[in-house]
Amino acid sequence: MHARYGIPLKVTAGIAAAGVAGVAYAAGFEARSFRLRRVTVPVLPRGMRPLRVLQVSDIHMVGGQGKKRAWLQSLAGLRPDFVVNTGDNLSDTEGVPEVLDALGPLMEFPGAYVFGSNDYYGPRLRNPGRYLIEKVQGRHGLNGNKPVVGAVHNPWEDLRDAFDAAGWLNLTNTRARMKLDGLELAFTGLDDPHIKRDRYERVAGGPEADADFSLAVVHAPYLRALDAFTADGYPLVLAGHTHGGQLCVPFYGALVTNCDLDAKRVKGLSTHESGGHRSYLHVSAGCGTNRFTPVRFACPPEATLLTLTAAS
DSSP, X not given: OBOGGGOBHHHHHHHHHHHHHHHHHHHHTGGGOOEEEEEEEEEEOTTOOOEEEEEEOOOOBOTTOHHXXXXXXXXXXXXXXXXXXXXXXXXXXXXXXXXXXHHTTGGGSOEEXXXXXXXXXXXXXXXXXHHHHHXXXXXXXXXXXXXXXXXXXXXXXXXXXXXXXXXXXXXXXXXXXXXXXXXXXXXXXXOOGGGTOOOGGGTOSOSOTTSSEEEEXXXXXOHHHXXXXXXXXXXXXXXXXXXXXXXXXXXXXXXXXXXXXXXXXSSEXXXXXXXXXXXXXXXXOOSOOOTTOOOOBSOOOEEEEEEEEXXX
């Protein structure tokens, strides 16, 4: 027996079975296959001791994700010098208590944070194909798209208040300092460019001359933010947002980045050039997914321990 258009039913059934198996793997295994990546970045001034920075990003917490909470809690065993949270902690309006439970042990360490769009607004059901269409048309988030109407507002203020109470630095379009074992570390952060909340003019001017080291932090690695940070002379920019492409093609990589960053730099360590300067860029693939697309393929969820060392 044959299907319509001459395709054998066995072939059709095989394709369908492969598709079901792929979805089962992406949702049932890989989306919960949490990894720690380790990266060395030679950016510190000569003579400065190495710094161990734990970057967590795109947690997208939904109620009942016990394995994710336990894994995040376990990261405190790495004993980082400080933590950087690059946003999108929520994917559930009731998720704040579970985020704080997951990050509680890490909040015992010095830290800094920025928020992403999903901290401010609840997720919406979208056709994943729209990401490809937006890539072709050069539209991402509110950058070229119409403003969102009827968005669900998340209780981000509760998250902010808890982070602030733990002593984490709020880098929302501002600068802040951290004292660490006699070192003065300077941070410059932006609010999320994906929803046009970035205000670089408020923080422009480059690294602080009297600090031992300065770094830049932003949720979504839009080129305008990377260009500004790099042109101002920041040696390192930390970002998240991309989910590493989330659904990747084996041996090829990501198809989309959900911003105007090129797919070759969708995750991990790379460099960026602007204004005659070069910065290191680290983009975290994050450890969560939007609640409506709880799948990952060829892109495991992650956090990153960055060891900053002296530049040669």
